[in-house]
Amino acid sequence: MSQALSTDVLIVGGGVAGLWLNARLRRQGFATVLVERACLGGGQSVKSQGIIHGGAKYALHGALTGASEAIADMPRRWREALAGSGELDLAGVRLLSDAHYLWSPGSLAGNITSFFASKAVRGRVDQVKGEQLPPALQHPTFKGKVYRLAELVLDVPSVIKRLSELAGDGLLAGECIEPLRENGQLVGLIIDGREIRAQRVILSAGSGNAELLSSLGLSQPTQQLRPLHMVLVKGPSLKPLYAHCLGGGPKPRVTITTHPAADGQWVWYLGGDLAEADGVARDEASQIKAAQKELSDLLPWVDLSAAQWATLRIDRAEPAQSGLVRPDNAFLHEQGSLLVGWPTKLALAPDFADRVLAAFNRDGIQPATHAPLPALPRPTVAPPFWQGLV
Missing domain, CATH: 3.30.9.10 (D-Amino Acid Oxidase, subunit A, domain 2)
Structure with a gap:
């Protein structure tokens, strides 16, 4: 069996939301491991149009809505990150427009x-x-x-590449993901036979969240x-x-x-x-x-x-809503040491990270001391999806 590991936060899902959260946590001193089954950003993220919405799209009927107000501050936060002066340093990411x-x-x-x-x-x-x-x-x-x-509008492949760089040595390519429990409580995950203990486990795998929840024996939150x-x-x-x-x-x-x-x-x-x-x-x-x-x-x-x-x-992939309507904000569900979320839009990745950090602050979760990570099998970064289509 591979060497057992410990970390503060174990994230499953390497799209933009998981990678952004991972980088935010590391910047605040948390030890993290992010697990990705396939390519980083290879699900919804790389197929995004790259638009960092500010809400006007949701006001086409002539009035501001909850969705337009919730997302209004996102362009500023992304611009500051692109300039290297924001909550993350995304200098070098290609700005398309x-x-x-x-x-x-x-x-x-x-x-x-x-x-x-x-x-x-x-x-x-x-x-x-x-x-x-x-x-x-x-x-x-x-x-x-x-x-x-x-x-x-951003070149999403370059966003994924930069966020993967900010992950340092904490990226792990893993296929078989199983719960690690003690006394009935989730204390981490077993990734391809390797035990990884963590204070908190976060699922941010987009449409993969449903399968992950099922493997943990959970039916909530439901996904649409x-x-x-x-x-x-x-x-x-x-x-x-x-x-x-x-x-x-x-x-x-x-x-x-x-x-x-x-x-x-x-x-x-x-x-x-x-x-x-x-x-x-x-x-x-x-x-x-x-x-x-x-x-x-x-x-x-x-x-x-x-x-x-x-x-x-x-x-x-989003949290289930009545009538399949679009959620206004990023979503986070908490169940003990397990957190499950969807950003619902590329632009709202910072909002998703905010919600996780707010939960940590409320619960008094602080960085702990862990042994250095060994060399881990690293997932690749998804190529631009259009290369294989046109």
Whole structure:
């Protein structure tokens, strides 16, 4: 049997939420081990569009909501981390765009236009024109309105890589995960036959949380999966675009982000309403056809004759909600020494860490002294998912 280990906190799940939490804990002096079964960030994280939302997306019906207010401070916190002056040092992470945009293909409804100009969103939203427009919208035939959001778009693979560096020697590749109990209490986990004791065990494995909970003999908290059917298009004529296209409803008609391919071309990654209910019901060919029609209607000047197309299905894992609605905040459930959580969005990884640290402060959890970790088998970092699709 492998050498038994001890640590302050044992984290299972190496997506952005688990890695961010791990780095925060280490910065505060806690000893940590983070276990990942596959590739770091290889689940939902690397398939994210990389948008650090500030809430405007949730106000498209003309009013601020609980979701928009809960997430409002996230862009500032991420920007400070990118500058190396925040709660983590993410200097070196690639910033794809310093802003995200809202655009309407025609005239916006008057109440929404006035709402974006109101005090409620002042400082978050500004109208842009001419050379301030995103490159893909700088065309003589474009007649819509464009609003610049005080948000940002990150290259998620570089985020995962940097967070893995901040994990130091505490990353562990492990497949078989079993509970370690004494006197009926969870005192750690057995990873591939190696006992790892910890003051607290935290599950942050996204959709993997359900299986982990089952292996621990637990039925709560329950998980919901909200599916998406995303579309990717790569072509020599594409220019950078990071924007929600308004469709008049409470959700963006389509959300486009742009990502660098290894061959120097750009990949457009399409989400929004296109990828939700109707999109989920379509097969790949029908979904690509729907996306082609959307782009033809919205951006008719973009030449897609040489474009390559693909789709990607994603299940967003979250705590179960009535009616499968989207949770407003990161979620944390506590059961003795076990904590289980979902960030619910990439942008809310700092909020997830806040909730864990608040629980530690309440319970008086402090760093202890542990033997140095031996050399551990280290999980690899997930490559950009689009490399194998387009």
